[in-house]
Amino acid sequence: MxxxxxxxxxxxxxxxxxxxxxxxxxxxxxxxxxxxxxxxxxxxxxxxxxxxxxxxxxxxxxxxxxxxxxxxxxxxxxxxxxxxxxxxxxxxxxxxxxxxxxxxxxxxxxxxxxxxxxxxxxxxxxxxxxxxxxxxxxxxxxxxxxxxxxxxxxxxxxxxxxxxxxxxxxxxxxxxxxxxxxxxxxxxxxxxxxxxxxxxxxxxxxxxxxxxxxxxxxxxxxKNRKYLGIGPSAHSYDGENRFWNPANNTRYIQSVQSGKHTPEKEHLSPENRFNELLLTGLRTIWGVDLQQLSDTLPLTDAFRTEMEHFIQAGDLQLSGNTIRLTQQGKLKADYIASALFV
Known part of the structure; x- marks a missing residue:
């Protein structure tokens, strides 16, 4: 191993x-x-x-x-x-x-x-x-x-x-x-x-x-930065694609020893990347940069309406061009993120 x-x-x-x-x-x-x-x-x-x-x-x-x-x-x-x-x-x-x-x-x-x-x-x-x-x-x-x-x-x-x-x-x-x-x-x-x-x-x-x-x-x-995962089941991310290794130890070792080790790969659609930016960013004090979101996928009227709903409810706050969870919003972080997903 x-x-x-x-x-x-x-x-x-x-x-x-x-x-x-x-x-x-x-x-x-x-x-x-x-x-x-x-x-x-x-x-x-x-x-x-x-x-x-x-x-x-x-x-x-x-x-x-x-x-x-x-x-x-x-x-x-x-x-x-x-x-x-x-x-x-x-x-x-x-x-x-x-x-x-x-x-x-x-x-x-x-x-x-x-x-x-x-x-x-x-x-x-x-x-x-x-x-x-x-x-x-x-x-x-x-x-x-x-x-x-x-x-x-x-x-x-x-x-x-x-x-x-x-x-x-x-x-x-x-x-x-x-x-x-x-x-x-x-x-x-x-x-x-x-x-x-x-x-x-x-x-x-x-x-x-x-x-x-x-x-x-x-x-x-x-913060959505790239990372390389090494070993059985390890996942990697290069900003646009996700990769993962075989979970089985023997298969992993054989794959590497063969010299033809090629992890499974999934290309993330703009929708996937938009949702991941939301999910991970909202969990942090740094929040989500709306400009970065819109660079991934244009913000729809439905998104802005939903966002405004959470701001009015006291679950989100907008500061400059960044949205963050309030103390109240932290109790339902996953729900808020999923409601804003495309």
Missing amino acids: IAALCNEIQMRSPAFFSGEPLTTIYFGGGTPSLLTPEELETILTAVHQNNSTETVEEITLEANPDDITEENLTGWKKAGINRLSIGLQSFREQDLQWMNRAHSVEEGESAIRKAQKFGFTNLTVDLMYGLPDLSQTEWKEHIYKLTDLNVPHISAYCLTVEPKTTLHHLVGTNKIHVPDEDTQAEQFELLIQTLREKGYEHYEISNFCLPGQYAKHNSNYW
Whole structure:
């Protein structure tokens, strides 16, 4: 697998970026912290050899708390990793158990402290709300634990119950009770209010940071910039086309080894690109530039009428040529975006 990843980097990145300098590198989409530091270093060497990387500011590794050992931290630093994304999820043991997480609450907290001690001050931690039987008081305590630990970036996601999962079965048999939508919305509002009081900026629907601590890599997605995905199931985007690799590991490796690796490709129509600009832009504090939208596809009377409706309702605000969600609008971001879709 490591050889295939390095081969794909060599085959695709020079042509994809055409000499443009990279700004971020991200190891994610699975459990990359299971790789040894030496394996990560091998992959990064391939990236450096086949790209202009002098301007790279951020190299992120998604890491499970139980993989954050002193040995790994030393190796990650040596390899060039300068940012960790830690999948903590919850500060309640019962949640970690039904999620089948390998770490305990104590190990989660210890992982953050350990990473900071080794100089990884650029951290982001994942938390979930809308969890079974999670009270408002407990949720607020979870948020405070992260702010007390001086975590500069927090990603918070609402639990979704996917069909045909263990959680779906537990909910269906009344063994677990998930909060209703109103309670989830209250927890989201409590999250926003608590983090604002602690000096965090709510710069994307699910993401909060201390001043200037934006996730540079993820911001590229939200700002509609090109990106290259390497590995099984990885997706790429060049501004007009989307590409994706085989999901099956064996098929992926065989495809790369054959020397004829050609990802699946979809050309995005102006309508697709218009809708994606809306969906991603509205989620952020930067909002959506109406000029950029109209360059993709002329704005129709129906669009302007719908937009005006949301402005009058207090869900959107127009500033210059940019539309942004209001605090009220953030509670129904996906609905507003879909109503404005062409």
